[in-house]
Amino acid sequence: MTMTHSKRFIVQAGGQLRGEHRVPGDKSISHRSIMLGALAEGTTHVSGFLEGEDTLATLAAFQAMGVKITRPSLEAVTIEGVGLHGLKAPAQALYLGNSGTSMRLMSGILAGQSFSVEMTGDPSLSRRPMKRVTVPLAQMGAKIDTAENGTPPLKIHAGQGLQGIDYTMPIASAQVKSCLLLAGLYAKGMTCITEPAPTRDHTERMLRGFGYPIQQAGDKVCLQGGGRLQATDIEVPADISSAAFFMVGASIAAGSDIILKHVGINPTRIGVLNILRLMGAKITLLNEREIGGEPVADIRVQASPLKGIRIPVDQVPLAIDEFPAIFIAAACAEGETILTDAEELRVKESDRIQVMADGLLKLGISAQPTPDGIVIKGGQLQGGIIDSHGDHRIAMSFTIAGLRANGTIEIEDCANVATSFPTFIQLAQTAGIQVQEQEA
Numbered sequence: 001m002t003m004t005h006s007k008r009f010i011v012q013a014g015g016q017l018r019g020e021h022r023v024p025g026d027k028s029i030s031h032r033s034i035m036l037g038a039l040a041e042g043t044t045h046v047s048g049f050l051e052g053e054d055t056l057a058t059l060a061a062f063q064a065m066g067v068k069i070t071r072p073s074l075e076a077v078t079i080e081g082v083g084l085h086g087l088k089a090p091a092q093a094l095y096l097g098n099s100g101t102s103m104r105l106m107s108g109i110l111a112g113q114s115f116s117v118e119m120t121g122d123p124s125l126s127r128r129p130m131k132r133v134t135v136p137l138a139q140m141g142a143k144i145d146t147a148e149n150g151t152p153p154l155k156i157h158a159g160q161g162l163q164g165i166d167y168t169m170p171i172a173s174a175q176v177k178s179c180l181l182l183a184g185l186y187a188k189g190m191t192c193i194t195e196p197a198p199t200r201d202h203t204e205r206m207l208r209g210f211g212y213p214i215q216q217a218g219d220k221v222c223l224q225g226g227g228r229l230q231a232t233d234i235e236v237p238a239d240i241s242s243a244a245f246f247m248v249g250a251s252i253a254a255g256s257d258i259i260l261k262h263v264g265i266n267p268t269r270i271g272v273l274n275i276l277r278l279m280g281a282k283i284t285l286l287n288e289r290e291i292g293g294e295p296v297a298d299i300r301v302q303a304s305p306l307k308g309i310r311i312p313v314d315q316v317p318l319a320i321d322e323f324p325a326i327f328i329a330a331a332c333a334e335g336e337t338i339l340t341d342a343e344e345l346r347v348k349e350s351d352r353i354q355v356m357a358d359g360l361l362k363l364g365i366s367a368q369p370t371p372d373g374i375v376i377k378g379g380q381l382q383g384g385i386i387d388s389h390g391d392h393r394i395a396m397s398f399t400i401a402g403l404r405a406n407g408t409i410e411i412e413d414c415a416n417v418a419t420s421f422p423t424f425i426q427l428a429q430t431a432g433i434q435v436q437e438q439e440a
């Protein structure tokens with residue numbers, strides 16, 4: 001399969017962000033709503049679902065395994081759960097597109113099935129490391145074949161009979177933690193996962209929401225296999241990872257004043273908010289409330305001068321997907337911003353350290369990659385041509401950069417923005433960015 005280069009964004013320099021806007025539903029929660037809804041007993045109704053290519057890949061995969069899933073409207077999904085043991089062998093390999101979350105979490109679920117199944121992905125997903133899940137799953141008893149270097153496709157063999165595990169993760173990864181907890185549902189005995197640093201805890205919250213007991217103490221989370229999930233209704237909040245582009249945009253563009261409605265502010269997801277505040281951003285949380293076990297707020301962001309900082313290492317896992325946007329804030333800040341302990345950025349949809357550094361250099365900003373981070377010196381952004389390498393978050397970050405550039409920015413290979421934020425261009429235009437999308 002060849003990479004699609006089918007879309008290009010053209011961003012005119014300048015502008016400011018105004019108004020009240022709601023970005024689409026949280027991607028992590030949307031994936032999990034399909035997975036847990038499918039494995040539950042009874043009918044789960046989801047509202048606020050992210051209609052993105054990644055989450056639709058998860059949805060289609062469960063349909064292919066015999067789960068009846070309907071969509072009464074674009075953002076509403078009804079899942080008729082089949083119970084933990086009701087999935088059926090799909091007729092062919094499950095194609096998961098660009099979505100690491102789908103493949104890693106589903107490998108935990110599929111390791112517990114009585115049928116064999118193969119998972120494949122696009123060229124980006126086919127380069128991503130899977131040993132982080134296949135190694136501990138093998139310790140639980142699973143038999144999984146990968147390509148030679150531990151990358152997809154993954155072939156999961158039937159009926160291996162999993163055992164619980166007490167596993168300390170070498171990397172802070174919510175995908176690994178979630179994969180093993182989901183495998184733990186099928187395992188004999190207890191499965192316990194210890195994380196080296198806190199990561200997003202949607203799986204734990206949602207398992208509880210589906211009535212599954214979870215024990216948590218400090219950095220360790222445990223569950224006992226062999227229980228059942230009870231269907232529930234899920235209201236998905238707006239995705240802070242999508243809101244992040246507009247939080248940075250409003251901070252850097254003079255005169256901006258924007259409100260982002262109904263955004264999930266789970267403490268394990270608000271690294272971007274904490275980091276921007278440390279840089280001097282003016283961010284106010286309004287109308288804080290809790291919906292379906294997740295904290296939510298409207299986020300007001302007003303333009304304000306930013307300064308470079310050394311990013312606290314404890315914030316790194318809490319802002320892991322927001323760094324491309326944070327790097328644009330750093331490029332507009334006074335002084336140097338230093339990021340360390342973030343080597344994980346090199347194995348996302350692209351090498352986000354190198355690809356962002358290359359792009360920032362093209363726009364006249366000094367950006368020095370290091371093995372586990374980057375040093376960015378704020379300055380005047382110029383116009384230029386950027387290769388997003390098919391990475392949605394790179395494409396959206398350089399769109400926001402246009403607000404502070406002194407020339408037109410052209411961004412290549414943007415089709416994958418639809419994986420997480422299919423309405424990005426319309427929302428960006430409505431909010432005040434002069435951006436056009438072209439077929440390339």
Ligand SMILES: O=C(O)C1=C[C@@H](OP(=O)(O)O)[C@@H](O)[C@H](O)C1
Pocket residue numbers: 027028029101172173174175176178200320321344
């Ligand atoms: O669990 C999840 O939903 C996710 C976890 C993170 O990945 P890692 O677990 O690899 O850090 C994040 O980058 C990804 O976009 C979504």
Ligand SMILES: C=C(OP(=O)(O)O)C(=O)O
Pocket residue numbers: 054098099100101102321348349393420
């Ligand atoms: C890393 C990301 O997603 P995934 O791992 O699901 O591909 C992301 O959305 O930035």
